Amino acid sequence: MSSNMEHSPIDELNPRVRGLKPSATVAINERSNRLRAEGREIYKLGLGQSPFPVPDCVVAELQRQGHQKDYLPVRGLQALREAVADHHRRFYGIECSAENVIVGPGSKELMFLLQLAYHGEIVIPTPAWVSYEPQARILGRSVRLLSTSMEDGYRITAEQLDSLCAEKPGQPRILVLNDPSNPTGQAYPREELEQIAEVARKHRVVVLSDEIYGKLDHDGGHVSIVPMYPEGTIFSSGLSKWCGAGGWRLGVFVVPDCLHWLLDAMAAVASETFTSTSAPIQYAAVTAFNRSMEIRVYLGQCRRILKALGNRLADDLREAGARILAPDGGFYLFPDFEPFRGALLERGIRNSHELCDRLMDETGVATLPGAEFGRPPEELTLRLSYVNFDGKGALDAAIDVPENEPLDDAFLEENCPDTVKAVSLICGWVKAGGRKD
Ligand code: PMP
Ligand code: GLU
Numbered sequence: 001m002s003s004n005m006e007h008s009p010i011d012e013l014n015p016r017v018r019g020l021k022p023s024a025t026v027a028i029n030e031r032s033n034r035l036r037a038e039g040r041e042i043y044k045l046g047l048g049q050s051p052f053p054v055p056d057c058v059v060a061e062l063q064r065q066g067h068q069k070d071y072l073p074v075r076g077l078q079a080l081r082e083a084v085a086d087h088h089r090r091f092y093g094i095e096c097s098a099e100n101v102i103v104g105p106g107s108k109e110l111m112f113l114l115q116l117a118y119h120g121e122i123v124i125p126t127p128a129w130v131s132y133e134p135q136a137r138i139l140g141r142s143v144r145l146l147s148t149s150m151e152d153g154y155r156i157t158a159e160q161l162d163s164l165c166a167e168k169p170g171q172p173r174i175l176v177l178n179d180p181s182n183p184t185g186q187a188y189p190r191e192e193l194e195q196i197a198e199v200a201r202k203h204r205v206v207v208l209s210d211e212i213y214g215k216l217d218h219d220g221g222h223v224s225i226v227p228m229y230p231e232g233t234i235f236s237s238g239l240s241k242w243c244g245a246g247g248w249r250l251g252v253f254v255v256p257d258c259l260h261w262l263l264d265a266m267a268a269v270a271s272e273t274f275t276s277t278s279a280p281i282q283y284a285a286v287t288a289f290n291r292s293m294e295i296r297v298y299l300g301q302c303r304r305i306l307k308a309l310g311n312r313l314a315d316d317l318r319e320a321g322a323r324i325l326a327p328d329g330g331f332y333l334f335p336d337f338e339p340f341r342g343a344l345l346e347r348g349i350r351n352s353h354e355l356c357d358r359l360m361d362e363t364g365v366a367t368l369p370g371a372e373f374g375r376p377p378e379e380l381t382l383r384l385s386y387v388n389f390d391g392k393g394a395l396d397a398a399i400d401v402p403e404n405e406p407l408d409d410a411f412l413e414e415n416c417p418d419t420v421k422a423v424s425l426i427c428g429w430v431k432a433g434g435r436k437d
Contacts (some may be wrong), residue, residue: 051394184327206233340430349372370383
């Protein structure tokens with residue numbers, strides 16, 4: 001490199017990625033691992049990944065398919081696309097075929113492709129998963145955040161969407177609807193989805209329905225917006241959450257016929273970028289999407305454990321004085337420590353970043369600040385992922401508890417000890433400063 005270069009290397013960066021930091025979820029995981037390697041005791045409630053193993057039948061299929069070495073079609077393996085379409089027909093009663101499906105290396109990548117292909121505004125209800133907004137910004141899309149409140153269950157209302165759309169009628173838009181939600185764990189009731197669907201239809205909004213936690217609805221009663229607005233909804237899911245396979249990197253979109261032009265554009269970009277998704281993983285994913293008793297039992301037990309644990313932890317946090325909603329699905333909680341604002345201020349903590357940093361330094365519990373999820377920085381919210389336990393051990397133990405008996409506190413303390421302990425450390429830490437309302 002010549003030493004007389006006068007401009008800063010920053011000038012050579014695409015302005016859209018200047019200042020872009022690694023995604024908060026990925027960064028907290030790396031930071032936690034580093035601190036652990038230095039010998040600190042760290043409770044990893046940061047990254048949200050399934051604690052449960054990939055079901056045995058899916059792993060066995062992957063082992064059988066290890067020899068698959070050829071590039072696959074850009075839109076995905078035909079058998080997998082058929083299995084996804086079949087699954088979609090069964091669950092949502094929607095007419096669709098393999099032609100409506102595209103497979104990618106994670107639904108995150110497919111969302112990026114979608115936003116790249118679609119030239120419109122991106123509407124994101126907050127709190128929202130950390131990557132939607134940065135993806136839109138990288139692509140130069142204009143972003144509208146729709147703020148929600150705990151009182152409304154952190155859900156947008158149809159009226160909110162209607163008035164936003166009425167500001168610029170006819171403007172192309174994508175609404176990103178994540179149900180159940182990361183980070184709040186809240187799910188939309190059917191009537192509210194119906195009202196949102198009606199407004200979306202009226203304004204011709206494309207709904208990106210991110211249902212990656214749908215199968216982890218704690219009661220197995222996930223309701224999807226897909227059948228309410230089939231012509232305008234893109235369904236997004238994958239293996240990462242319900243199948244415990246985040247690291248396998250497999251996501252799927254089901255795109256309605258009327259939006260085939262978007263699917264075609266996404267596939268064209270995919271063909272110029274990742275070419276196709278890992279072949280052995282796609283073959284194994286066919287088994288995951290096909291109906292099987294083993295997967296049904298596995299999912300039933302995963303939900304049962306997450307439900308008991310999520311409720312117990314929410315109770316603990318509420319008793320300690322935090323504001324919190326019990327989760328409907330997934331594996332996240334989003335407590336608000338506003339009642340402790342005065343006491344936290346005395347300890348020099350003014351916002352969610354400082355809250356999480358100090359919590360990590362002083363207790364070893366890793367969480368993520370509400371600000372990373374699109375909340376105002378001064379809000380004292382944080383997200384915790386209740387996933388730091390041995391999922392296989394917990395599944396084996398749950399199977400021995402008769403189905404009609406709940407998984408009680410003793411079960412959780414024995415099988416998810418570090419999660420229960422981490423939350424008790426959080427509670428003890430906030431209470432130590434006292435509550436000054
Ligand atoms: N949506 C939400 C809400 C998520 O939490 C995640 C994180 N895994 C994703 C999408 C992306 O998942 P993946 O790329 O692993 O399919
Ligand atoms: N979705 C997970 C989370 O919110 C982690 C993976 C990711 O962000 O890509 O923690």
